[in-house]
Amino acid sequence: IDWDAATGWTKTNVNATTYCLTGSTWATWNGTTGLNGGTQYIASGQGFFVEVNDAQTTGSLGFTTDVQAHDNTTFFKEEPADIVKLKVSGNNFTDETAVYFRQEATAGYDGQMDAHQIPNFDNLAPYIYSTANQGMDINVLPEVVPVPMNVKVGSETGTFTIETVSNGEFNELHLKDLSTGAITDLNADSYTFDYIPGIESRFELHFGPLAVDDIAADLYNIYSYNKDVYVAVPQNTSGTIAVYDMLGREIASESISGSTNVISIEKSGHYVVKVLSDEGIATK
Secondary structure (H helix, E strand, C coil), X not given: CECCCCCCEEEECECCCEEEEECCEEEEEXXXXXXXXXXXXXXXXCCCECCEXXXXXXXXXXXXXXXXXXXXXXXXXXXXXXXXXXXXXXXXXEEEEEEEXXXXXXXXXXXXXXXXXXXXXXXXXXXXXXXXXXXXXXXEECCCCCEEEEXXXXXXXXXXXXXXXXXXXXXXXXXXXXCCCCEEECCCCCEEEECCCCCCCCEEEEXXXXXXXXXXXXXXXXXXXXXXXXXXXXXXXXXXXXXECCCCCEEEXXXXXXXXEXXXXXXXXXXXXXXXXXXXXXXX
């Protein structure tokens, strides 16, 4: 059946996206783009989910034989080129997410364009999503802005890789890991990382050159030993060093004093260290 058929459907209080379970991941189609193999065509006998829109508690879906599609007559329309798709892989699983921009979209959840993220059923399967609006598989925005993103996996362990499936024809496409400070040019390379549990928004996707502040990361050496954080800076650098936990709470802040600065942390764990100086901002 053709979800985008011009006649034959009766959709009352129903959002635009279909969700088909394919093993451990979800194939989605929102009328414009598909993820994990999702298209406008739903195979004979294939179960699929739809969603009642946010303003309603009930909805209805009906169809006639007009929605039938046949292999020898099916026309697959070309997907718009301005859609960015990213894929995460690891533990022999993959998952995709999409971001694109339309003037008629909003920053909130638009049921006729956006798609919710549904967690995978297999604890080893990672899933990638935009973090806005409780997690979005497909995120359509009104203007080009950095997009917070995250990767989760039920087992909360493993090594995973993020790469570009399509770059939306953006000449600049960068992924920033807010936990490590690493910046990857996704038009040229993929990014491999170790999973850190408990982070709700680990990445930012940028669609243009990064701010000058990010260049400052090359000037500082930030590392830890036991429960001490060490920050080495060039001589005569002035500024501050702040340490945050994974919930974004500041747990320590000190002025830069000398070439090597040491901040003691009470509890072992994962933390973000941010250096602010006249040279810019560095995060690791």
